[in-house]
Amino acid sequence: MLMDVLAALWDGAFGSAAAFWSATLVRATPLMLVGLAVAVAFRAGVVNIGAEGQLVLGAIAATAVAQWLGAAPGIITIPAMALGGMAAGAAWAGIAAWLRRRSGVLEVISTLLLNFIALALLSWVVRGPLQEPTGIYPQSSTIAAGAHWPFLLEGQRLHLGFAFGLSLAAASWYWLAHTASGFRVRVAGAGARAAASAGGVDVARTTFGVFLISGACAGLAGASEVGGVTWALYEGISPGYGYTAIAVALLARLDPRWVVVSAIFFGALEAGAAAMQRDAGVPAVLVQVFVALVILGVLAGTQLRDWRREQRLVARAEAA
Amino acid sequence: MMELLLVPFMEAAVRTATPLAFAALGELVAERSGVINLGLEGAIIAGCLGALVAAGLGGPLLGFVGGLAAGAGITAVFAYFVISLRTDQILAGTAVTMLGLGLTGAIYRGLYGSGGAGLVLSTIAPIAIPGLSAIPLVGPALFRQTVPTYALYLMVPLIAWWLRNTHAGLALRATGEHHEAAEAAGIAPRRVRWGALLFAGALGGLCGATLVLAQVGTFSEGMSAGRGFIAIAIVVLGRWSAFGTALAALGFGAAFALQYLFQALGWSLPYQLFIALPYVLTLALLALLRGRATAPAGLGS
Numbered sequence: 001m002l003m004d005v006l007a008a009l010w011d012g013a014f015g016s017a018a019a020f021w022s023a024t025l026v027r028a029t030p031l032m033l034v035g036l037a038v039a040v041a042f043r044a045g046v047v048n049i050g051a052e053g054q055l056v057l058g059a060i061a062a063t064a065v066a067q068w069l070g071a072a073p074g075i076i077t078i079p080a081m082a083l084g085g086m087a088a089g090a091a092w093a094g095i096a097a098w099l100r101r102r103s104g105v106l107e108v109i110s111t112l113l114l115n116f117i118a119l120a121l122l123s124w125v126v127r128g129p130l131q132e133p134t135g136i137y138p139q140s141s142t143i144a145a146g147a148h149w150p151f152l153l154e155g156q157r158l159h160l161g162f163a164f165g166l167s168l169a170a171a172s173w174y175w176l177a178h179t180a181s182g183f184r185v186r187v188a189g190a191g192a193r194a195a196a197s198a199g200g201v202d203v204a205r206t207t208f209g210v211f212l213i214s215g216a217c218a219g220l221a222g223a224s225e226v227g228g229v230t231w232a233l234y235e236g237i238s239p240g241y242g243y244t245a246i247a248v249a250l251l252a253r254l255d256p257r258w259v260v261v262s263a264i265f266f267g268a269l270e271a272g273a274a275a276m277q278r279d280a281g282v283p284a285v286l287v288q289v290f291v292a293l294v295i296l297g298v299l300a301g302t303q304l305r306d307w308r309r310e311q312r313l314v315a316r317a318e319a320a
Numbered sequence: 321m322m323e324l325l326l327v328p329f330m331e332a333a334v335r336t337a338t339p340l341a342f343a344a345l346g347e348l349v350a351e352r353s354g355v356i357n358l359g360l361e362g363a364i365i366a367g368c369l370g371a372l373v374a375a376g377l378g379g380p381l382l383g384f385v386g387g388l389a390a391g392a393g394i395t396a397v398f399a400y401f402v403i404s405l406r407t408d409q410i411l412a413g414t415a416v417t418m419l420g421l422g423l424t425g426a427i428y429r430g431l432y433g434s435g436g437a438g439l440v441l442s443t444i445a446p447i448a449i450p451g452l453s454a455i456p457l458v459g460p461a462l463f464r465q466t467v468p469t470y471a472l473y474l475m476v477p478l479i480a481w482w483l484r485n486t487h488a489g490l491a492l493r494a495t496g497e498h499h500e501a502a503e504a505a506g507i508a509p510r511r512v513r514w515g516a517l518l519f520a521g522a523l524g525g526l527c528g529a530t531l532v533l534a535q536v537g538t539f540s541e542g543m544s545a546g547r548g549f550i551a552i553a554i555v556v557l558g559r560w561s562a563f564g565t566a567l568a569a570l571g572f573g574a575a576f577a578l579q580y581l582f583q584a585l586g587w588s589l590p591y592q593l594f595i596a597l598p599y600v601l602t603l604a605l606l607a608l609l610r611g612r613a614t615a616p617a618g619l620g621s
Contacts, residue, residue, distance in 0.1 A: 047410050095603075105606045108358070108410055109556065112549045113599045120596035128590060246414060283429045285541070288422030295415035296397075299407040 005280045012275020013268035021156035023274070026229060028267025029158075030055070030221040030241045032165035035248030035259040037089075037217035040172055043254050044210035045189035050096060050111025051218040052242025053118030054089040058222025060125055061088030063233040066143040066226070067130065077147040081223050082164070089219015090212045092118065097211035101204055107211070115242070119235075126233055139234035149227035161224030166260065168217065173256040185210055218242065240288070244270075247291045250298045266291070323457065329574075329581040330461035335535065337573025338469045339364075339527040343551035344558070344565045345479055346523025351555055352483065353516035354496035354509075354618040358413025359398040361548025362420025363391040363521045367528025369424040372539045373431070375532075376439050383441075384468075384529045391525020392518050394420050399517040403510050409620055417548065425541040440538045466534040468526070472566075480562035492516060496616035524548065553602040560615060572598050 013024050034051045041048035048054075065084040069077045096114060099105040123138075125131075132141040149160040176182040187195040188206045195201040225237055248266050252258035273287040343364055350357040357363075367387035374386025394416060401412040432438040446466050453463040483489040491512055494502040499509040527547060532539060554572060558564030579594035 049410070049414060099603065099607050103607045103609070105603075108356075109549070109553055110603060110606070112546075113553060113603055116546050116549075116599045117596045117603075120592040120599075123595070124590050124592035127592075243414070243418060246411070250411065283426050285422050285425035285429070288418050289426065290422075292415045292419035292422060295411060295418070296401060299401060299412055299415070300405055303405050303407050 005276055005282050008276045008279040008282075009269075009272035011272075012279075013272035015275075018156065019271065019275075021153055021158045023157075023271035024264065024268045025158050025162055026267075027270045028264045029161045029165055029228070030225055030238070031244060031248050031266050031270075032169065032260060032263035033161070033221035033224060034218050034241050034245035035252065035263050036165070036168055036172055036256055037214040037221070038245045039249035039252060039254045039256060039259050040176070040185075040217065041210060041214035042249060043176060043189045044185045044207050045192060046097075046207050046211050046214065047108050048093065048096070048111055048211065048214050049108060049246065050093065050114050050242070051214070051221075051245050052238060052240065053111070053115035054092045054215045054218035055222040055225075055238050055242050056115075056118040056122050057088040057092040058085030058219030059226050059233055059237050060122060060130070060222070061085050061219070062223035062226045063130055063140050063143065066147040067140065069144075069147070071144050071146060074146045074148075074150070077144070078149055078160070078227060081147065081149075081227050082220060085219040085221075085223025085226075086216040087219070089222065090216040092219070093211050093215025097208050097215075100211075101208055122233075122237070123235055126235060130233055132232075140232050142232045143226070147227065148231060149224065157229075159224070159228030161221075161228045164220060164224060165263070168220075169256045169260045176256065181206075218245075239270075244291050247294045247298075250295055325581060325584050326457060327460050328584070329577055330458065331464065332577035332580050333570065333574040334461050334465060334469060335573070336576045337570045338465070338472055339530040339535075340547055340551055340554060340572055341472055341476075341566050341569035342468070342523045342530060343527035343547055344554040344569050345475060345562065346520035346527075347551050347555045348558070348560060348562060348565050349479070349483075349492070349516050349523075350520035351619055352496045352560060352616055353492050353513045354499060354616055354620070355402060355513055355517060356409050356413070356552070356620050357395070357398065357517065357520055358410055358548075358552070359395060359416030359420070360413075360520070360524050360551055361544055361546065362398075362417040363395045363524030364528040364531075364544040364548050365420045365424050365542070366390040366394040367525030368532050368543055369428060369528075369539055370525060371529035371532045372439060372441065375441055380441075380444050380533050383533050384526065387525040387529025387532070388522045389525065391523070391528065392521040395517055395521025395524065398521075399514055403513050403517070421542060421544075424539075428539055428541065438538055441533070443537045444534050466530075468530040468534055476562050476566045483562065493616070496618055498618055527551075550598065550602070553606065556615075557602065557605055557609070572602075575601055 012019055014020055034055060037051050038048060062081040062085040065080050066077060069080060092114060096107045096110040099110050100107045126138045126140060130140040132139060152158045176186060184201045184206050187199050188201055188203045192203045196203050226233060230237060244266055248259060248262045252262040269287055273284040276282045277284040343360060347357055347360055367390050370390025371383040371387035375383025398412055398416040401407045402409050444466050446464050449463040453459045491507045494507055495509045495512045502509050550572060554568045555565055557568040575598040579591060582589060
């Protein structure tokens with residue numbers, strides 16, 4: 001029984017070229033983009049758990065842009081969708097960033113509340129301004145063929161969004177590790193008071209900027225789902241990618257390079273779980289349980305490691 | 321005419337506020353001990369399923385017990401992580417919420433199948449308090465409700481009194497303000513927080529049980545619908561006091577109930593506006609209140 005389930009999981013994720021290139025990596029794409037959004041924010045000490053809402057706003061904006069440009073050539077439509085999605089995600093995150101900076105509202109609470117508002121907004125636009133012309137289904141009409149994001153491989157569903165994810169991972173790694181502004185982000189995250197007094201870092205300004213960048217990454221994930229996968233907007237556009245992304249980022253230890261690996265791992269899990277539900281009758285909601293266990297496991301593991309290091313230091317101090 | 325519209329609106333407001341107030345009072349106690357419990361949403365959904373299963377076995381009373389136990393049980397996982405392992409509260413809470421949402425979905429499907437023909441119970445009936453329920457306007461709203469609402473009326477002053485006047489309440493607040501100082505004064509902060517979190521979890525479970533047993537009569541995946549997060553916001557709006565929290569919960573109940581009022585008035589606004597309204601109001605109020613002067617000083621540490 002268990003072997004059947006695991007076999008279905010494995011087959012769904014890696015069992016064939018199609019499983020890997022058209023299921024696993026396609027699901028890894030939004031997870032990578034949103035995982036980067038979360039990782040970058042957490043590095044700066046910004047607890048953005050509103051990536052889900054920022055993704056939704058990105059999807060709405062990208063759909064609106066694609067509908068508005070209609071049959072314009074892809075060379076115009078596709079970048080416009082990406083930029084529109086990023087701007088909308090950044091603006092949505094900007095509300096929480098502004099509330100934190102101006103009124104001291106905890107971003108944990110504000111971003112969660114904004115997630116619910118985003119879902120209500122989505123529910124309205126697919127029945128209102130963006131609904132398909134017959135007005136029967138709660139979804140937008142399909143975007144023009146020119147606005148479909150190009151596939152990267154012949155005959156597979158892997159699309160441009162994945163390339164965006166890889167480039168953004170490389171860029172944000174370089175930024176955090178090798179630039180002065182990336183350094184400011186890291187010190188702001190490590191200890192706001194010390195960063196301000198000893199490092200002369202304007203922490204409020206730095207975290208505000210990171211918040212917007214984080215929102216833009218999540219918004220791009222929404223645009224990429226519409227442009228590369230669904231080609232239309234509907235209510236279930238994200239099955240909780242924004243929440244899974246927290247596990248993606250934590251498992252990667254907030255390192256953009258490892259976010260790529262961790263996103264592919266969770267992408268495989270999601271792809272496998274869909275197959276598992278189909279072939280072995282095991283509910284896919286169990287993936288959520290697994291995601292939760294990964295987060296708890298990483299938290300416990302990190303804590304144990306810190307304790308051991310502490311004990312080693314104490315032992316060394318006592319020996320000396 | 322006005323009364324015909326207002327009475328159902330106010331009744332709905334109190335009914336909707338009841339489960340929210342339970343969850344928020346639990347969160348209040350947790351936060352006064354210095355822990356922000358983002359796993360509350362998980363406790364609520366666990367309470368929903370626990371109540372349904374237990375009530376199916378042995379009636380509504382056992383149902384409430386099942387809800388309380390399920391909420392406290394899943395919150396014990398959270399408490400172990402943040403108190404015993406001292407991990408980050410926000411992340412552990414998020415994980416416990418995901419755990420609750422995922423586990424309940426899987427268990428419900430396992431027990432009742434995914435066809436949707438799950439277990440449906442008849443909800444407990446409202447009880448009109450003689451005399452009081454005859455007061456014009458507010459009478460039916462406040463005194464023609466189900467048992468959990470009446471339990472709430474007792475609980476709010478009790479928690480307020482307990483926090484202010486008992487030794488245990490003082491120990492709880494001291495732990496939340498400055499746990500090292502509390503420890504120096506002979507208080508065991510870990511034990512205090514364990515107690516506070518188990519209580520918070522049980523009340524989260526009670527929120528879920530009330531939803532299922534007094535309002536909906538069945539379970540659906542994700543039916544907690546963000547109430548745990550709203551409850552956290554309610555505590556902030558209630559300025560970390562029991563009466564303030566109850567009042568803020570009532571405000572939320574009213575915001576949710578507005579949709580019935582508007583429907584009755586025949587105004588055709590998109591219903592999503594009403595879904596979003598409570599969240600928008602919270603954000604606006606949080607922004608206006610500014611600062612966190614009344615938050616427990618040690619919250620989150």
